[in-house]
Structures are given as C-alpha cells and as structure tokens.
Amino acid sequence: MSSPEAAKATPAQQAVWTVVVGIPLGQVMTYAQVADRAGLGRAARMVSSALRKAPKDMHLPWQRVINSQGKISFPKDSAEYLRQYELLCSEGVVFIKGRVNLDLYKTDTAIDEQLWSGFFVE
C-alpha cells in the first residue's frame, strides 16, 4: 500500500486489503470470512466497499472474494461478473452451475484456524 490512495484509507479498509492479499492463488474466501479475519465482525459489506475503493496499483486479488452462497456478487449478465468468472477460472477455481464449492476452496488460513481451534479448546 504505497499509493496515496492507500494512505488515506481507513484502518478497516487496510485490514480488508491485507486479508485479501493473503488469499492463496486458486482459492476463495467469502465476504464474511474476510470481514471476520480482518477483525470487522459481521461487517461483510465493508469488504465490498473496501474492494471497490482499492487502488488499482495495489494488484488486489479481489476476484477471490465471493459471497456466502459461493457465487459471484454481480448480476450474471454484467461485465464485472464475466471478468471475475474468467479470472477465477484461470486460477483453477471450478464453477458448477454458477457456483463454487466453498468446502473445497476455503483458504489454507481458514483451515489453519480450524485446526488451531481444535488444539486450543476453550
């Protein structure tokens, strides 16, 4: 985040960007997962807002963020939908009837969290 735009961003937005940048190639995260991991609780909408405002030179893998239904949050006939779909396909993400199997594509970090929570039972 070296661009002037990024410097003006709020902590919440920067947190979102940090999380999104960390999504491994070929995997996806839901808005809710990103929000939670960014310390925003249920502010899933913040994630979309942050992605929209992210400067282009940041090379943010925004396409790896989809909604909780495993679908792209754009109208299926929009240019943005197609763009995101193409990008994900090129990364190896498989769509079945317009949806991604979230059980298969949840990120490694998400899996780590599950394992760790298992070791440190509260």
Place this chain on the structure above:
DNA sequence: GCACTGACTCCCA
C-alpha cells in the same frame, strides 16, 4: 451527529 447506502448474511415463507 444523523440518515442513507451497500460487490452482504441470515432466516423464513
């Protein structure tokens, strides 16, 4: 400080 908005979610008919 208030009201409105949203690339969201959850729940229920």
Place this chain on the structure above:
DNA sequence: ATGGGAGCCAGTG
C-alpha cells in the same frame, strides 16, 4: 430452490 425482509457495520455526505 428462491425471493423477500430485517439485521449489521463502516463509510460517506
């Protein structure tokens, strides 16, 4: 499966 409605939390004017 699917559409509608209320809830949520920050950002923005």
